[in-house]
Each structure stands twice: as C-alpha cells, then as structure tokens.
Amino acid sequence: MYTPRRYLMCPPAYFAVTYSINPWMDPAKPVDLPLAVAQWESLRDTYRSLGHTVEELEPDPELPDMVYAANGALVVDGRVLGARFAHPERAREAAVHREWYRTRGFAEVREPEHVNEGEGDFAVTASWLLAGRGFRSSPLSHPEAQEFFGRPVVGLDLVDPRFYHLDTALCVLDDTRDGAVMYYPRAFSPGSRAVLARLFPDAVIAGEADARAFGLNAVSDGHHVVLPQAAVGLFEPLRERGYEPVGVDLGELLKGGGSVKCCTAELRG
Ligand code: ARG
Numbered sequence: 351m352y353t354p355r356r357y358l359m360c361p362p363a364y365f366a367v368t369y370s371i372n373p374w375m376d377p378a379k380p381v382d383l384p385l386a387v388a389q390w391e392s393l394r395d396t397y398r399s400l401g402h403t404v405e406e407l408e409p410d411p412e413l414p415d416m417v418y419a420a421n422g423a424l425v426v427d428g429r430v431l432g433a434r435f436a437h438p439e440r441a442r443e444a445a446v447h448r449e450w451y452r453t454r455g456f457a458e459v460r461e462p463e464h465v466n467e468g469e470g471d472f473a474v475t476a477s478w479l480l481a482g483r484g485f486r487s488s489p490l491s492h493p494e495a496q497e498f499f500g501r502p503v504v505g506l507d508l509v510d511p512r513f514y515h516l517d518t519a520l521c522v523l524d525d526t527r528d529g530a531v532m533y534y535p536r537a538f539s540p541g542s543r544a545v546l547a548r549l550f551p552d553a554v555i556a557g558e559a560d561a562r563a564f565g566l567n568a569v570s571d572g573h574h575v576v577l578p579q580a581a582v583g584l585f586e587p588l589r590e591r592g593y594e595p596v597g598v599d600l601g602e603l604l605k606g607g608g609s610v611k612c613c614t615a616e617l618r619g
Pocket of ligand 1: 371372375415418420421440469470515517518606607608609611612613
C-alpha cells in the first residue's frame, strides 16, 4: 500500500573512493563527481515527484562515504537507534547522524553498544526487523535492536562479500504486509535461505545479474519501487505483483558499493 514517506539523504558533495572497505571500491578507478551529484539529485527529485519528503544532511569533506545515509541510523516509530561503524574510516558519521536527530526533535536517540550500520543491515517489515550479520553489523546488535524497538528480530547470515549489507541482498516492498520482499538467495547462508523461504514464500527472487546491478538496493513506498535501471530482470516480476518499478541510474555511486537504498534513510513515525 502506497504511503508518503520521509527520507534523509546526504548530497555527495565530497564523494570519493579513497579507501576500499568493500569489493566494489577501487581507489584507482576515477569518480566523475559532477555526474555523481547529478545522479543523486535526480534520485532526490524522483522521491519528491512521488510525493515524498526529503530532508538533507550536511556533508562533511572528510567523510567521503556520507552519501550512503542509510547507514547512519535505524528509525522506527520515531525511535532512533544510532549506528556504530565497523570501519574507522566511517566512524565519525555516527555522531553526525545522532546530532541531526537530536536537533530535529527525536526524543529517543540511542548511541548503540554494538556495531550496527543502520538500515544497511536492518530492514523493517510489518511485524519484524530483518537483520543482517556476517560482514558489518555485529550479531550482538540484533538483541540490542530487539530490546530498543520491542520488535522481533530475524537474524540473517550474509555469506557473499559482494553483498556485505542486508540492503544489497534484500528489499522490503510493502511494510504493511509481511510477505512482500525481494531478495537474492545466494547472498545468504543455507539456513538463512530456508528462513527466508519459510517467512516469504511469495517473494520476488532475484538472479545473479540483477543482484550485481544492485537491484535489491531499492526503496519502495508500498507501490513505487525505485531501483537501479540496470536491474532489468526485476521490472516484470514487480509489475506482475502490482508494483510500479521506477528505474534510476546511480552508476557513479556504485563505485563506492552503494545505490538507491544506501543513499536513503527512512524516517518512520
Ligand atoms: N562505501 C560504503 C561502505 O562500504 C558503502 C555503503 C553502502 N551502504 C549500504 N547501505 N549498503 O560502507
């Protein structure tokens, strides 16, 4: 079901690939910054044209990965679980996000005890929090999130380093129904795959090529699914289920190992 959303994004004014903390990042490969900015602006404008509100976070010249705003926190029912980054290169982003929430009137802002990379590894369904582990977020962040939000956490083991965050391998399509997700099974351990098959028998199953194009790194408002346009194999299965896929090109931001969802934090409630 479509509902208007509120998103937080951070302009890629200082985006660069100067270090490598995931297999997509190659500091030897040049980044076209004006193109990255144009692609990001077109994503932001796409959300606005769909009726959503987009807030902007001030970028920091020393934090080139800040454009991936999804990693800064998880917000559900207006409660904010801050992030704690796995890599020192991104550590300072966590405080910038917490400060933003505090000054915007979010009353409950928790500085977490355990490593978690926000919506990179947490996804929200109608009843559950789906939580990734294996590369970034600590398994201990799962009970911490369950306690903080009072929602059952389903832990999922990521096994392929190319899909190092849950949001590179799975997308919630409708957060008012539990069954509505799409995912790439081979990013998960056999046991987690079985869990996903049990919870989501009607899921859209993505193939390797669409996963590599970051097709699962998508943002849905319950009707429109904004996703990388290169993930061509996902468009028909989405339409068959009544969704409207909206393709965008974030090719420059892919060089940092992120796409649509990585650039978009959702402010829920
Ligand atoms: N370069 C960033 C990192 O490796 C990309 C983060 C992508 N964000 C995401 N939500 N998957 O941390």
